[in-house]
Amino acid sequence: MHRANLTWPLLMNYLEVLLRHGLLTRETNVSRTTYRLTAKGSAVLNIYLKLKEEVDPLESESISARRLEETHEPVLASREKKAILSALESILGVANFRLRDGRVPGRSGTKYRFDLVTEGGDKSLYGFDVLTHVSEGEVIRAFVKQLDSDIPVHVIYTKSASEVAKKLAGSYSMELLHVRDFKGFAELLAFHDALLSNRCVLLEVDPSQDYESALRRLVQDETKRSRVSAFTWKGSPLYPVLPRGERVYVYVMTTNESGPPSARPREFIVPSHDEAALLGFLEESGAKDSTGERDLVIFDSVSELLVSLGNESSQRFLKRATRSMDSKGRRALFIMKRGYHDDRSQRMVRGLFPERLVYDGSGLKLDQSA
Numbered sequence: 001m002h003r004a005n006l007t008w009p010l011l012m013n014y015l016e017v018l019l020r021h022g023l024l025t026r027e028t029n030v031s032r033t034t035y036r037l038t039a040k041g042s043a044v045l046n047i048y049l050k051l052k053e054e055v056d057p058l059e060s061e062s063i064s065a066r067r068l069e070e071t072h073e074p075v076l077a078s079r080e081k082k083a084i085l086s087a088l089e090s091i092l093g094v095a096n097f098r099l100r101d102g103r104v105p106g107r108s109g110t111k112y113r114f115d116l117v118t119e120g121g122d123k124s125l126y127g128f129d130v131l132t133h134v135s136e137g138e139v140i141r142a143f144v145k146q147l148d149s150d151i152p153v154h155v156i157y158t159k160s161a162s163e164v165a166k167k168l169a170g171s172y173s174m175e176l177l178h179v180r181d182f183k184g185f186a187e188l189l190a191f192h193d194a195l196l197s198n199r200c201v202l203l204e205v206d207p208s209q210d211y212e213s214a215l216r217r218l219v220q221d222e223t224k225r226s227r228v229s230a231f232t233w234k235g236s237p238l239y240p241v242l243p244r245g246e247r248v249y250v251y252v253m254t255t256n257e258s259g260p261p262s263a264r265p266r267e268f269i270v271p272s273h274d275e276a277a278l279l280g281f282l283e284e285s286g287a288k289d290s291t292g293e294r295d296l297v298i299f300d301s302v303s304e305l306l307v308s309l310g311n312e313s314s315q316r317f318l319k320r321a322t323r324s325m326d327s328k329g330r331r332a333l334f335i336m337k338r339g340y341h342d343d344r345s346q347r348m349v350r351g352l353f354p355e356r357l358v359y360d361g362s363g364l365k366l367d368q369s370a
Contacts, residue, residue: 008108012144013137020168084130084158084179085116091183092118095190096366100125106148117151120193121355121366127151134161134176139168146174156182187214187364188221194357194366195296195331200322202302202353203335204367211359212237215298218333222296223247229285231270232300238335251281255308272308275317282321286330294331301335302349311345318352 015035018024023041027034037045089099097118104112104127116128127145131138134157146153154175155161161169161176169176177185191214194201205211219228220243231251232239242250244264252262253272262269270281286295299305299321306314318334325332336349338360350356356367 008106008110008148009141009144012147013140016140016143080158081115081130084156088116088128088130088156088179088182091186091363092116094362094365095186096121097126097186097189097193104149104151106145107150108148110148112145112149114145114151114153120189120196122193122197124193124196125151126189127153128156129153130156130158130179132159133157134165134169136162136164136168139165139172139174139176142169142174143172146172154185183363184214184217188217190357190364190366191218191333194355195333198353198355199330200325200332200334200353202350202356203333204338204356204358205335206360207237207337207339209359209361212241214359214364215300216241216243218296219243219248219298227295228298229295230298230300231282232298233272233304236300236304238298238300249285251285253278253304253308272304275309275313279317279320279324283324286328294329297325297330297332299332299334301337303335303337303340306341306345306349311348315348315352318349322352 015024015026018041019026019035022038023044024035025038027036092099097120100117100119102114102117104114104117104125106112114127115130118126118128120126127149129142134155138155142153142155145151152174154177155169156177156179158179161178166176175185203211215238219230222228223243223245227247227249229249229251230238230242231253232242233253239250239252242248244250244266246266248266250264250267251270252267253270255271255273268281271277282297282299285297302314302318305317309317322332322334324330334353336346338358341349358365358367
């Protein structure tokens with residue numbers, strides 16, 4: 001890199017261009033990444049070396065430089081960008097993310113500037129850049145920042161993102177979001193951040209709010225990487241909106257002593273009044289995970305559990321369930337409806353969870369009293 005007089009970001013730009021055109025391959029082994037010439041790359045290099053003998057190399061280099069410059073999209077007007085950033089800060093603030101300095105040093109020594117950097121509950125940092133349009137070049141630049149700074153980069157755009165940019169961002173596990181979709185994304189970020197901090201999290205919901213849509217988005221996002229086991233009731237607002245697929249297992253809790261098995265694939269009937277059987281199904285659900293990732297359990301809801309089992313049995317079940325989840329590294333979201341219980345019952349449940357989320361009229365946020 002130094003012999004070629006290249007900075008780290010410029011080197012990564014060139015490497016990504018060569019990879020996309022099949023001139024290089026990339027092999028990653030633990031902390032070491034190796035780039036190798038392909039047969040096509042070797043052939044192109046030989047042609048280039050022959051041409052270099054006859055043509056001024058500065059000409060081809062200047063063309064490459066101009067092409068890189070053309071990938072820069074026009075920046076937003078200062079006033080418009082400030083308004084957008086202010087709105088994003090407000091949304092993240094509601095979810096109790098803290099603002100941090102937008103200048104972040106990379107491992108290479110390069111200092112990167114983000115439009116917005118926030119810190120979550122487990123001290124994880126998240127970077128955001130706001131653009132008018134997102135091109136392939138902008139995605140590469142964001143990826144270089146993400147790779148060198150070790151901070152997930154999320155690109156927010158106000159008008160458009162090219163299909164090539166979206167595809168490239170997906171391969172880099174980066175988020176490209178239209179500004180109108182940011183509130184839903186911030187809720188997803190709050191869920192993931194809470195589940196990183198503590199494996200078992202209590203979610204207190206206002207039943208009058210559309211909390212089930214936020215949970216549906218969470219399930220959709222989780223199934224990109226791992227399996228989701230949802231314990232719910234047919235009368236719950238969550239049941240009809242749950243995404244169905246190969247990575248979603250639904251356990252329908254019922255008070256009926258006996259009944260026919262569900263006809264839907266990956267749906268099971270679970271007795272809610274039998275503490276031991278319920279715990280058995282909860283533990284069994286983890287055995288179905290073959291993705292290698294930590295699965296997510298959604299228990300909907302503690303409120304119905306209290307009615308079925310009573311306070312004492314519910315407390316015992318929740319203690320055993322959360323202990324089992326923690327010991328196996330599983331993540332779980334336990335839902336409790338606000339206003340359904342007396343103070344004693346609410347305090348009992350809250351005391352079992354070190355971290356709590358709340359979904360009310362302002363959206364999803366961390367319970368500061370936790």
